[in-house]
Amino acid sequence: MYLPVLSMELFRKRKDTLTAHSVIWNQQMMIWHLKKFLNGLSDYSMLKIDMRGRVKFYMKSEKFDFGLLKRILKYLEPFKKRLWLIIAGFGLSTLVGFFQPLTIRNITDNGMSQKNLRVIIYSVFVLFGLVFVNQLIEVMQTKLFTDIHNESEFLLSHQAFNKLLHLKTEYFSDKNNSEIINSLQMDVDNVSSVTSRFIAVNISYIFRVISGIAGLVIISWKLTLVVLAMAPIKYFTVLKLSKRKEKKTEKLIEIYRDFSAWFDDNIGGVKEIKLWNLYDRRYRTFEKKQKDILKINKESTMLDTWNVFYEVMLEWSVTGILYILGGILIVNGSLTIGGVFAFLSYSSYVTGPISSILNIRYFFSKIFPSAKRLFSFLDMEEEVDPENGREVEKENQMIQFKNVSFSYEENREVLKDISFTFSKGEKIAIIGANGSGKTTILNLLLRFIEPTKGEIYIGDKNINQISIDKYRSLFSVVSQEPYLFHDTIMNNINLDGSADEEKVERACRQSGANEFIDKLPKKENSKIGKNGARLSGGEKQKLAVARAIVKDSPIVILDEATSGYDVESDSYLHDVILNELKDKSVIMITHRYDNLEGMDIIYRLSEGRLVRVNKSENRFHISASQN
Numbered sequence: 001m002y003l004p005v006l007s008m009e010l011f012r013k014r015k016d017t018l019t020a021h022s023v024i025w026n027q028q029m030m031i032w033h034l035k036k037f038l039n040g041l042s043d044y045s046m047l048k049i050d051m052r053g054r055v056k057f058y059m060k061s062e063k064f065d066f067g068l069l070k071r072i073l074k075y076l077e078p079f080k081k082r083l084w085l086i087i088a089g090f091g092l093s094t095l096v097g098f099f100q101p102l103t104i105r106n107i108t109d110n111g112m113s114q115k116n117l118r119v120i121i122y123s124v125f126v127l128f129g130l131v132f133v134n135q136l137i138e139v140m141q142t143k144l145f146t147d148i149h150n151e152s153e154f155l156l157s158h159q160a161f162n163k164l165l166h167l168k169t170e171y172f173s174d175k176n177n178s179e180i181i182n183s184l185q186m187d188v189d190n191v192s193s194v195t196s197r198f199i200a201v202n203i204s205y206i207f208r209v210i211s212g213i214a215g216l217v218i219i220s221w222k223l224t225l226v227v228l229a230m231a232p233i234k235y236f237t238v239l240k241l242s243k244r245k246e247k248k249t250e251k252l253i254e255i256y257r258d259f260s261a262w263f264d265d266n267i268g269g270v271k272e273i274k275l276w277n278l279y280d281r282r283y284r285t286f287e288k289k290q291k292d293i294l295k296i297n298k299e300s301t302m303l304d305t306w307n308v309f310y311e312v313m314l315e316w317s318v319t320g321i322l323y324i325l326g327g328i329l330i331v332n333g334s335l336t337i338g339g340v341f342a343f344l345s346y347s348s349y350v351t352g353p354i355s356s357i358l359n360i361r362y363f364f365s366k367i368f369p370s371a372k373r374l375f376s377f378l379d380m381e382e383e384v385d386p387e388n389g390r391e392v393e394k395e396n397q398m399i400q401f402k403n404v405s406f407s408y409e410e411n412r413e414v415l416k417d418i419s420f421t422f423s424k425g426e427k428i429a430i431i432g433a434n435g436s437g438k439t440t441i442l443n444l445l446l447r448f449i450e451p452t453k454g455e456i457y458i459g460d461k462n463i464n465q466i467s468i469d470k471y472r473s474l475f476s477v478v479s480q481e482p483y484l485f486h487d488t489i490m491n492n493i494n495l496d497g498s499a500d501e502e503k504v505e506r507a508c509r510q511s512g513a514n515e516f517i518d519k520l521p522k523k524e525n526s527k528i529g530k531n532g533a534r535l536s537g538g539e540k541q542k543l544a545v546a547r548a549i550v551k552d553s554p555i556v557i558l559d560e561a562t563s564g565y566d567v568e569s570d571s572y573l574h575d576v577i578l579n580e581l582k583d584k585s586v587i588m589i590t591h592r593y594d595n596l597e598g599m600d601i602i603y604r605l606s607e608g609r610l611v612r613v614n615k616s617e618n619r620f621h622i623s624a625s626q627n
């Protein structure tokens with residue numbers, strides 16, 4: 001990878017000399033051989049040519065993201081006490097474990113070799129006691145660790161859910177439900193696996209390695225060096241595999257996210273798939289996407305397998321060498337048979353655990369990609385909600401748009417310098433062609449989006465200074481596509497459960513929803529399916545209108561709220577709005593000109609500009625002087 005760069009460097013430095021060519025060639029060959037030699041480590045090494053053209057070898061920085069690790073570990077803070085208890089347990093079990101090989105040596109050397117049955121029986125009881133204590137500690141640790149794992153996972157998912165509800169609505173505009181659920185679930189699972197048993201076991205291994213080395217040194221310091229020589233080899237193998245694993249995991253979570261989004265689209269568009277007979281086409285895409293997933297999954301699993309392969313080969317190489325050297329020492333008379341077996345036991349305390357500790361790096365390569373994605377999600381900007389937000393004065397609820405402009409994308413202004421005012425109790429209508437920006441005005445008013453220029457005031461306060469909950473409680477909204485929960489009619493109308501039965505009944509009458517509710521076998525206790533799938537379009541809208549009336553807020557927003565209403569129901573609701581909701585402010589967006597009757601002010605949106613319609617002269621004559 002560095003060779004083309006190096007050649008360029010050499011060429012620039014030496015192009016003025018006659019012998020340049022041979023020098024370059026020799027050095028390149030040397031680099032090539034060196035590279036080949038360092039093939040296994042090449043991901044972590046770098047060759048450079050200094051000013052005199054000398055080749056130098058550098059270790060690349062490990063690039064282990066300690067900042068990210070610190071942030072992951074922060075989630076363990078609430079569990080500090082229990083973690084200390086677990087660590088103490090590890091200390092104790094290590095101490096207990098330390099005596100096991102010595103007891104076995106006692107059985108072999110003083111019991112079996114000396115044919116002393118008393119020593120054998122006594123030592124077996126000691127061994128049993130040691131194992132029993134170790135297992136008790138293990139049970140206690142498992143319980144503590146399971147609790148910590150569950151609680152930390154709950155903490156993370158709670159935080160993610162809370163974040164999701166407070167994010168700006170633009171986050172949801174290019175993602176579908178499955179994509180969001182899948183990504184969050186996967187990331188929370190992966191990050192909370194930091195409290196899995198693997199990490200716990202590895203903490204215990206630190207104690208084991210220390211006690212193991214102590215035991216080894218007592219028996220033979222020379223053999224100890226052989227055991228310890230494996231550490232750097234394992235370190236470089238893990239480093240190399242971790243990098244690859246991290247890349248694979250990143251690819252895998254991205255490919256899963258993409259697949260969930262695509263899958264969700266199939267569920268949403270199942271009727272279109274049937275009507276257009278898209279089965280084969282969709283199946284082909286499914287096949288391709290699944291094959292990609294399986295391929296990367298396999299590559300990722302193979303990396304795990306290679307990691308185990310190198311580990312086992314290394315451990316057995318060390319054990320093999322120890323058998324040979326141990327045999328030599330027994331022949332020399334420097335070590336007893338029991339000594340060699342005790343040494344082998346201690347060496348298993350060291351080799352396996354060292355591998356496992358170094359595997360932590362590999363383990364984190366599976367967590368880091370998810371942690372990066374989860375933390376960047378948790379760091380996303382939320383809706384503007386000032387701390388100690390101010391109250392809205394009851395008597396002054398005049399709304400003012402002051403030179404408001406808005407663009408969803410750069411260089412495409414949807415709203416241009418819009419100014420208008422509407423006072424308490426006023427009823428205004430906004431008309432305009434599809435895509436002219438009517439809903440965008442409402443979204444600005446409801447603080448789902450923020451103006452790119454200009455300000456919106458309620459009374460004498462910028463709406464951003466008011467606490468978002470208090471501000472939104474001012475509005476009862478029927479949006480273009482109201483969402484109905486998979487619940488009963490009653491629970492959909494009385495969303496926060498605060499209204500009494502009488503209020504709900506009145507709202508149903510006013511919205512016209514009572515007509516179809518009365519015909520249902522379970523009346524208002526009927527379930528309506530996912531997003532009201534068991535209702536007709538008009539019935540859904542009637543429920544949404546009833547819901548808005550029940551909320552009883554001072555400002556009512558109706559965004560094409562009656563587009564699905566039949567003519568009679570529409571004119572009935574229009575009377576209700578004009579007569580029964582006469583104290584409320586109403587902003588209505590409509591494509592039906594009948595609904596403009598009785599409105600105090602009518603605006604038309606055109607080319608991003610808001611102009612007032614002069615009703616007295618001509619119903620839809622545009623007054624150029626307003627705006």
Ligand SMILES: Nc1ncnc2c1ncn2[C@@H]1O[C@H](COP(=O)(O)OP(=O)(O)OP(=O)(O)O)[C@@H](O)[C@H]1O
Nearest residue numbers: 173408409414432433434435436437438439440441
């Ligand atoms: N999230 C978005 N990202 C990018 N562009 C958007 C987004 N939402 C709306 N738009 C664009 O902004 C413009 C105004 O949309 P808006 O929904 O306000 O129109 P509208 O007047 O309510 O239309 P309709 O009468 O069809 O409901 C449209 O051109 C639309 O494509």
